[in-house]
Amino acid sequence: MTPKRAKIHAAFVLFAIVLAACTPVRPPVDELAAASRALAAARDAGAPQWADQDYRVADEGLRQAQAAMMREQYDEAVAFARIAEADAEFAAASARAAKTRAEVERLQAENDALARTLAQMESRP
Amino acid sequence: MNARPSIMALMALLMAGLAAAAPPRREVTAAAPPAAYPDADELAARLDSIAADPQVATDASGAIAAARVSLEQLREARRADRPSWSRTTERRIHTVQVEAEAARLEAMRVELERANERLQLDLARAEAAHARAELELQRLQAQIRAEEAERLRLAADAARMEGEQAVQDAEAARAEARQAKRIASAQKQADALARKEAELAAALQAPASKGAGAQVLVADDALFEDGSATIVRSGRAEVERLAAEIAKAPASRKARIEARGPNRTLAQRRAEALRLALREAGVADARMTVQAERSDRERIRIVLHGD
Numbered sequence: 001m002t003p004k005r006a007k008i009h010a011a012f013v014l015f016a017i018v019l020a021a022c023t024p025v026r027p028p029v030d031e032l033a034a035a036s037r038a039l040a041a042a043r044d045a046g047a048p049q050w051a052d053q054d055y056r057v058a059d060e061g062l063r064q065a066q067a068a069m070m071r072e073q074y075d076e077a078v079a080f081a082r083i084a085e086a087d088a089e090f091a092a093a094s095a096r097a098a099k100t101r102a103e104v105e106r107l108q109a110e111n112d113a114l115a116r117t118l119a120q121m122e123s124r125p
Numbered sequence: 126m127n128a129r130p131s132i133m134a135l136m137a138l139l140m141a142g143l144a145a146a147a148p149p150r151r152e153v154t155a156a157a158p159p160a161a162y163p164d165a166d167e168l169a170a171r172l173d174s175i176a177a178d179p180q181v182a183t184d185a186s187g188a189i190a191a192a193r194v195s196l197e198q199l200r201e202a203r204r205a206d207r208p209s210w211s212r213t214t215e216r217r218i219h220t221v222q223v224e225a226e227a228a229r230l231e232a233m234r235v236e237l238e239r240a241n242e243r244l245q246l247d248l249a250r251a252e253a254a255h256a257r258a259e260l261e262l263q264r265l266q267a268q269i270r271a272e273e274a275e276r277l278r279l280a281a282d283a284a285r286m287e288g289e290q291a292v293q294d295a296e297a298a299r300a301e302a303r304q305a306k307r308i309a310s311a312q313k314q315a316d317a318l319a320r321k322e323a324e325l326a327a328a329l330q331a332p333a334s335k336g337a338g339a340q341v342l343v344a345d346d347a348l349f350e351d352g353s354a355t356i357v358r359s360g361r362a363e364v365e366r367l368a369a370e371i372a373k374a375p376a377s378r379k380a381r382i383e384a385r386g387p388n389r390t391l392a393q394r395r396a397e398a399l400r401l402a403l404r405e406a407g408v409a410d411a412r413m414t415v416q417a418e419r420s421d422r423e424r425i426r427i428v429l430h431g432d
Contacts, residue, residue, distance in 0.1 A: 090219055094223050096227045111417075
């Protein structure tokens with residue numbers, strides 16, 4: 001092996017190392033799974049019905065994360081997954097708040113009606 | 126100068142490798158806008174101000190913890206990862222607000238639920254009271270109706286008794302009327318007897334006062350039964366009496382048997398019957414004549430006259 005050949009070999013090895021350092025090798029499976037779980041939890045909380053807009057944002061985020069994963073653009077996939085998880089948590093909280101608000105409004109109306117009926121009944125001779 | 130070209134080649138390759146690795150990172154920054162994302166300090170201030178409310182700190186403690194974790198990640202993140210961590214942290218701060226709102230609404234819901242139960246209970250009580258009052262009213266009305274019915278029943282009884290009394294009274298009146306009729310009839314009979322007696326008395330006195338004048342004998346009404354021309358068995362004595370009276374009179378005197386009644390034929394037959402009876406009692410047939418007349422009153426008499 002001549003010194004020149006050895007140098008060329010060393011250059012290739014270095015190049016391979018640099019290439020490996022620059023590209024994320026690990027597919028962000030855990031991050032996508034976490035986002036997916038958060039979205040399922042939002043679904044269970046009734047987000048598609050009670051916080052439709054917020055749920056769609058999270059869902060779209062997860063889709064983009066998955067698409068990036070398919071393209072093996074793992075950094076992008078991680079970023080999308082991270083945001084999608086937070087969006088899904090937000091959608092779930094929004095759904096809970098909306099549901100509770102609707103229930104509060106229903107109870108208020110019902111209580112008002114009951115109070116009116118009671119007042120009528122008590123004013124009757 | 127042997128190594129120089131290879132170093133140059135190595136540098137070129139390195140640059141090429143870096144260029145190949147770069148594009149995904151640019152795409153990430155494009156997905157999360159790089160221009161305006163809040164930095165960690167700004168987000169930390171926002172989160173602190175929200176979590177300063179002790180109610181929020183209690184109600185959304187989980188979401189606050191999650192936001193703080195994101196915030197730490199943002200602080201430690203590589204430059205390229207900061208936009209996504211910023212966006213994530215911001216989202217989690219929003220989630221804190223929504224969680225706090227949801228908790229506030231839940232407290233309201235619980236309170237309203239309690240109020241609802243109280244109202245339902247009050248309403249049920251009011252309805253029960255109303256139902257009781259209604260029942261009492263019904264009971265009173267039923268009692269009034271029962272009393273009214275009883276009153277009507279008593280009135281009907283009274284009316285019925287009055288009716289019976291009226292019937293009895295009518296019966297009594299009818300009985301009285303019958304009695305009165307009987308009395309009247311008896312009176313009539315008595316009058317008839319008195320008249321006959323007067324006639325008899327007159328007849329007895331007649332020969333004394335008038336001498337050869339006509340003598341009248343009045344036969345008893347009871348000689349015949351109603352509608353019959355046969356002398357009754359009990360009439361024998363009367364026939365004997367009349368025969369004796371005729372025998373007492375001078376033999377020159379004739380006896381004219383006069384019968385009157387609404388039915389002239391019956392009167393004629395009665396006169397004939399008495400003539401036969403008197404002949405059997407010993408009065409000479411030649412002395413007797415019969416005469417029948419129509420009259421409203423029934424009467425049989427014997428006139429003893431001179432020729």
